[in-house]
Amino acid sequence: MQTTKIVPRQAPERRRETLERLATERDVWVSTAHPEHGPHQVPLWFMWDGQAVWMCTGATSATARNVREDPRVRLGLPDTSDVVLLQGTVECFPDHEVPGEAAQAFVDKFGWDPRREDGPFLYICLVPKTVRAWRGEQELRGRVIMRDGAWVA
Numbered sequence: 001m002q003t004t005k006i007v008p009r010q011a012p013e014r015r016r017e018t019l020e021r022l023a024t025e026r027d028v029w030v031s032t033a034h035p036e037h038g039p040h041q042v043p044l045w046f047m048w049d050g051q052a053v054w055m056c057t058g059a060t061s062a063t064a065r066n067v068r069e070d071p072r073v074r075l076g077l078p079d080t081s082d083v084v085l086l087q088g089t090v091e092c093f094p095d096h097e098v099p100g101e102a103a104q105a106f107v108d109k110f111g112w113d114p115r116r117e118d119g120p121f122l123y124i125c126l127v128p129k130t131v132r133a134w135r136g137e138q139e140l141r142g143r144v145i146m147r148d149g150a151w152v153a
Helices: 011-024 062-069 100-110
Strands: 027-034 038-048 053-058 072-076 083-094 121-126 130-134 144-147
Touching: 011 038, 011 083, 011 130, 011 144, 027 053, 027 062, 038 062, 038 100, 053 062, 053 100, 062 083, 062 121, 072 121, 100 121
Parallel strands: none
Antiparallel strands: 027 038, 027 072, 038 053, 053 121, 072 083, 083 121, 083 130, 130 144
16 A cells, blocks of 8 residues: 655645635535434535535425524535535525525536425525635644634635
């Protein structure tokens, strides 16, 4: 087995690469919790609008129920070798109340409009308060690249 030495990135490079991934990737792990039922984690499609992450799920799903009870959420991009975690409090929009530009951007990215489906859907919007990004142990120091909603670099 051959290992590759990871050269630690500085905060500006981590931020740039994180923003590129948010703009191009499709799936995100969504972690929520219910006060009685505990943690819940599912993958959802997401769309990054430059400021916020937008997701959509069935209005009666466990994720929808959980964020109505406790809007604190953690998101994780799926690559465990290139970790990106976002954390914050979500705002929820029933499909008939979602801002039009957010719904259209979701349609543009995925070719799917939940507002046209049978049954209600819930749009979930996360403006991150904390973002962490790291590749391997060498990057654990300095992994916080957004704190209190402001980019560190």
